[in-house]
Amino acid sequence: MTTPSDDSLSVIMSERRQLINLAYRLLGSLAEAEDVVQETYARWYAMPRSQQESIASPGAWLTKVAGRICLDLLGSARARRERYVGEWVPEPLPGRTGSIDDPADRVTLDESVNMAFLVVLESMTPAERVAFVLHDVFRYSFAEVADIVGRTPAACRQLASSARHRVREARASVSPAAEQAAVVRRFKQAWEAKDIAALVGLLDPEARAITDSGGQVNAALRPFEGGERIARYAVEIADRVPGMTIEECSVNGRPGLVARRDGVTVTVVAFEVADGRITRLWGIRNPDKLRLWG
Numbered sequence: 636m637t638t639p640s641d642d643s644l645s646v647i648m649s650e651r652r653q654l655i656n657l658a659y660r661l662l663g664s665l666a667e668a669e670d671v672v673q674e675t676y677a678r679w680y681a682m683p684r685s686q687q688e689s690i691a692s693p694g695a696w697l698t699k700v701a702g703r704i705c706l707d708l709l710g711s712a713r714a715r716r717e718r719y720v721g722e723w724v725p726e727p728l729p730g731r732t733g734s735i736d737d738p739a740d741r742v743t744l745d746e747s748v749n750m751a752f753l754v755v756l757e758s759m760t761p762a763e764r765v766a767f768v769l770h771d772v773f774r775y776s777f778a779e780v781a782d783i784v785g786r787t788p789a790a791c792r793q794l795a796s797s798a799r800h801r802v803r804e805a806r807a808s809v810s811p812a813a814e815q816a817a818v819v820r821r822f823k824q825a826w827e828a829k830d831i832a833a834l835v836g837l838l839d840p841e842a843r844a845i846t847d848s849g850g851q852v853n854a855a856l857r858p859f860e861g862g863e864r865i866a867r868y869a870v871e872i873a874d875r876v877p878g879m880t881i882e883e884c885s886v887n888g889r890p891g892l893v894a895r896r897d898g899v900t901v902t903v904v905a906f907e908v909a910d911g912r913i914t915r916l917w918g919i920r921n922p923d924k925l926r927l928w929g
Contacts, residue, residue, distance in 0.1 A: 647679065651672060654701050658701055664725065664726045666923075667708065671705055675701045698783070706761055706784065713761075721846070727924065728742055730884060749889050750917050759798050764798065766780050767794070810910065818912070823881050823882075826892075827881055829874070831870055838863075839862060844859055844918065882895070900929060904916060905917040
């Protein structure tokens with residue numbers, strides 16, 4: 636028979652997916668998001684039962700605590716990323732595995748987790764990011780956001796407005812999904828063939844590429860621009876890593892590529908495709924960010 640405590644546990648644990656989704660969008664790291672959710676639940680269960688029962692909306696309480704933990708982490712993350720070796724790119728998420736044990740399957744792969752969107756979020760202040768994600772993505776009222784951010788509703792409205800402006804400025808005219816997949820497929824074929832001319836034809840002349848290695852493997856430490864330069868770099872990688880295989884995949888809900896050597900994932904590439912050409916590439920090589928990729 637189900638007891639009241641069973642019902643309470645069910646209600647509390649049903650919030651886990653929502654909390655993972657929120658924390659990943661706020662932090663850009665699934666590993667950190669999982670830690671935030673674990674800490675949030677630890678704080679809930681550290682309270683006496685009488686205090687738990689006095690909380691009218693456990694879900695709102697959990698969201699508030701998780702949001703505040705994320706806000707604190709975002710503040711310290713800026714200092715950590717200044718010490719990070721090379722460029723920092725959000726942790727990439729694979730497509731659905733169908734495993735209920737896979738944390739990635741608890742993240743809803745919509746437009747608010749594509750790599751381009753997450754990179755824009757990285758340019759925001761911690762308060763802007765929290766206010767914007769809570770209000771514009773998760774539809775919390777500014778009164779609720781204010782309770783989490785520790786500012787007035789009017790101030791949170793201004794934070795979200797500023798963040799929204801950043802998103803609009805960075806938003807490209809993204810190609811339809813089928814066209815994105817076709818362009819990425821042709822890029823894969825040209826990369827495998829080491830065909831520089833074909834690669835240049837697929838890249839916008841002002842395309843920008845960023846690689847993230849965390850200093851653990853060889854990679855460019857700074858962004859580089861220009862279709863021809865990116866094409867030549869891609870071919871250099873293929874020359875330096877004999878036996879590398881390249882497969883099409885879903886990266887944060889959009890068409891991408893995964894490169895493996897001897898069955899081990901060495902690189903995940905996310906793309907932004909606009910007007911039929913690749914405008915942005917993010918190559919994630921940091922092994923710590925590839926743990927979900929097999």
